Amino acid sequence: MLDDFLLRAALAGLGLTLATGPLGAFVVWRRMAYFGDATAHAAILGVALSFGFGISVYVGIIAVALGMAITVASLAGRGNAMDATLGVLAHSALAFGLVAASFLAQVRVDLSAWLFGDILAVGRGDLAVVWAGSGVVLGLLVWRWQALLTATVNEELAVAAGLNPRREGLVLTLALALVVAVAIKIVGALLIAAMLIIPAAAARRLARGPEGMALGASLIGATAVLVGLYASLRLDTPAGPSIVAASAIIFAAIALLPRR
């Protein structure tokens, strides 16, 4: 039953969860959910610009996502009311992306693939990009883990220990842009943030420590990928939303567990 395209889809999804588990945990701990949304929505603009200028889609997405993430982070540093600012940025990025896409026939034709993902169309090259991108993100997070965790618990503790919380924040920003770029084929720009937040939030109740929660988020994400793909095949539903729906069901099941 495992056709080639289905195997590639499963491998792409599993590769992505290597990165979304630990990064999603930080997104939840640092309350960056909306931040993730703004960055992911900017990806559509990145896609449109890539086609417009004839450059690699991955390069275009990373550039625009990184630009958006840095903009948001610097605005946060200046103490603007973040909720409204992020709302403005997230939705304008999406709107400008959709407007720009309408000028470009190649993007307009399969706009829904960019918005909702097209995991069944993942090729060998895409698979390599997903695993390489996720590997880099995972490596980055493991390398900076202690410093990132300290800065997340309390910035002053980090400063007093000689760390630079701003630089650690930049590591997360970069990781987020990379994840957006590799995840867009799999779940689409609209649901990337869901892949970060839902598995991590689901893992919270089962975990006693930060590492356990990050690992749990990856495992729950991986389960959701497999269940979602299977459901998508049997019920003929879109793959990306099915994966996110599966993770939401896992979240609800864990939330309904009796308290320990």
Next chain:
Amino acid sequence: MPFLRRGDAMRLISARNLSVHHGGVAVLAGVNFAIERGEIVTLVGPNGSGKSTLIRALIGAERAATGAVTRAAGLHVGYVPQRLHVDATLPLTVARFLNLPRRVPAAEASAALARTGVAGLEGRQITALSGGQFQRVLLARALLSRPDILILDEPTQGLDQPGVAAFYRLLVDLRVETGCAVLLVSHDLHVVMAASDRVICLNGHICCEGAPSVVSAAPEYRALFGLGTGGALALYQHAHDHDHEHDLGHGHDHAHPHSHEHPDAG
């Protein structure tokens, strides 16, 4: 300020002509400060006087508008922040917290907890600790960095009077054992003064400083905390926070060094 004339070699942290602005407003102006190895220095001042800002500037978390902060090379700072809110979404045991940012052997972490009087809490979630336990866990974590200086920002907030006295006694003992300096922000004027080598009274700038008895007699200090309505106000807040009745009768004489009232403090 006689301490500024001493040799630089002993200084752990110093600030020269330090000013810090928040949103264009000067929170600190022209502060000269130094703390030496093994010293206990207490920073007192009313709310909004820039105590926490000075502490944050000394650890490097505030940008200086004028002047500069100098830390001795390779200085290990054990920092205990005023508030530390761990987000409910972050599962964190005491043992894991003690391993931030540097991993330490389990035995060392347990010994630090035992030394600060909270042995056996390793497996507890940080968010499930009482205020007093949390302060001691924070102190244990600070000790694990083998600090040259402990910096504590109002570490006794929310502790009852015996708890405050015990916490200060622990700090004094730790200074003797490890030789580390202690820089303390406090509004517990009565208890702290007896144990300090030097008290600095801050109100946007340094109003006065010196030995506890010198400061408590200084007119600048009395203007902030001492006789008259200022003293009554300070006493009122104090009594309200800690509800220790024996102080109420001494309100008129608030500014004298209260060491004899709290022999357990030093």
